[in-house]
Amino acid sequence: MGAMLENPHKPRALALMATQIAKSFGDTQVLRNIDLNLAPGEVVALLGPSGCGKTTLLRIAAGLLSASSGKMEIAGKRVVDGSAFNAPPEVRGIGMVFQDYAIWPHLSVLENVAFPLRMRKLPHHDRETRARRALERVGLSHLADRFPGTLSGGQQQRVALARAIVAEPPLVLFDEPLSNLDRELREGLALEIGSLLRELGLSAVYVTHDQSEAFTIADRVAVMLGGEIAQIDTPEQLFAAPASVEVAQFLNIGARIEGRVCHLRGFTCNRDRLNLPNLANSAPEGPARILIPRTAIRPATEGALMAQVLRCQFQGDRYLLHLGLDGEGASLVCPTDHAVALNSHIPLVIDSDRLRVFPQ
Numbered sequence: 628m629g630a631m632l633e634n635p636h637k638p639r640a641l642a643l644m645a646t647q648i649a650k651s652f653g654d655t656q657v658l659r660n661i662d663l664n665l666a667p668g669e670v671v672a673l674l675g676p677s678g679c680g681k682t683t684l685l686r687i688a689a690g691l692l693s694a695s696s697g698k699m700e701i702a703g704k705r706v707v708d709g710s711a712f713n714a715p716p717e718v719r720g721i722g723m724v725f726q727d728y729a730i731w732p733h734l735s736v737l738e739n740v741a742f743p744l745r746m747r748k749l750p751h752h753d754r755e756t757r758a759r760r761a762l763e764r765v766g767l768s769h770l771a772d773r774f775p776g777t778l779s780g781g782q783q784q785r786v787a788l789a790r791a792i793v794a795e796p797p798l799v800l801f802d803e804p805l806s807n808l809d810r811e812l813r814e815g816l817a818l819e820i821g822s823l824l825r826e827l828g829l830s831a832v833y834v835t836h837d838q839s840e841a842f843t844i845a846d847r848v849a850v851m852l853g854g855e856i857a858q859i860d861t862p863e864q865l866f867a868a869p870a871s872v873e874v875a876q877f878l879n880i881g882a883r884i885e886g887r888v889c890h891l892r893g894f895t896c897n898r899d900r901l902n903l904p905n906l907a908n909s910a911p912e913g914p915a916r917i918l919i920p921r922t923a924i925r926p927a928t929e930g931a932l933m934a935q936v937l938r939c940q941f942q943g944d945r946y947l948l949h950l951g952l953d954g955e956g957a958s959l960v961c962p963t964d965h966a967v968a969l970n971s972h973i974p975l976v977i978d979s980d981r982l983r984v985f986p987q
């Protein structure tokens with residue numbers, strides 16, 4: 628009897644535990660060294676450029692593709708063990724939302740949403756009650772009896788979302804669910820998905836190539852580059868401390884400049900025309916790249932760095948300056964409250980605490 632009760636003091640198993648997952652198609656390795664742990668209730672975004680392996684990793688988690696090596700557990704249950712063991716999708720009990728909705732045209736909205744409960748052999752009455760509740764959560768109660776073909780793209784994606792959460796699965800997987808929708812709809816739905824996951828306490832892996840979507844939805848963001856997780860952190864931490872120049876570049880954090888670190892003089896480049904003496908990080912001497920985050924610069928009447936105004940873009944409540952750093956290929960954007968003449972040269976003040984040095 629006692630064995631049936633969950634021990635309230637026993638920590639719940641991780642929603643997802645992936646260890647050293649790798650995947651090759653023939654001779655081409657598309658995933659390597661993937662370690663990814665999700666606490667119960669945590670939402671992690673996989674953010675990376677097209678082709679970096681996001682969908683491949685998600686399909687391995689879903690059971691739609693086998694891994695070449697590595698292990699995976701979902702809610703404490705082993706689902707992948709090397710290339711030898713790959714539990715089928717239906718026993719993993721996860722919810723999924725894809726880019727192309729994948730809802731059934733011959734079933735009504737209500738039947739679509741109730742489908743995962745039918746698979747779990749819940750009684751008819753429970754299925755209907757829970758499916759109606761899920762539809763209410765995504766704001767579609769009034770469309771329960773309609774067929775998907777009569778709905779807009781945004782509405783169809785809400786049906787897919789309701790279906791993915793109806794069984795309150797241990798893990799929900801999203802693969803670029805909003806990329807077929809127009810921008811306004813995308814921003815609104817991203818916010819809604821984020822709050823829905825939090826209200827229900829669901830764990831999710833959310834794949835996207837869109838930084839603002841990832842930051843809106845996820846607690847932590849895994850930046851994927853070339854088949855590897857380059858860094859996994861909160862959005863704030865990714866910006867404050869990018870692990871590599873590549874991560875900083877992908878996130879478009881700021882300008883990158885090549886030069887040298889010298890302990891006496893700080894960072895110098897371009898035959899000493901640019902000199903940043905007060906480096907906060909104690910980087911080793913020698914060739915280095917420095918990252919000047921957008922947040923580290925401010926136009927002023929005099930400053931350490933000169934920049935040329937390449938574009939001055941009116942944005943309703945402010946102007947966005949696109950700046951080229953004099954003598955460097957690098958460019959930066961920065962907001963101001965007044966227009967600045969094109970091609971003029973303006974001084975920038977640099978907050979050296981925010982500079983990051985990457986030794987080469």
Ligand SMILES: Nc1ncnc2c1ncn2[C@@H]1O[C@H](COP(=O)(O)OP(=O)(O)O)[C@@H](O)[C@H]1O
Pocket residue numbers: 652657675676677678679680681682683684
């Ligand atoms: N079935 C497959 N056979 C061969 N190569 C594949 C297959 N699926 C994906 N790839 C390759 O794996 C890489 C990662 O693809 P994918 O996971 O779809 O990337 P993403 O979702 O990040 O855009 C790509 O180079 C893609 O061409």
Ligand SMILES: [Mg+2]
Pocket residue numbers: 681682683
């Ligand atoms: Mg993809």
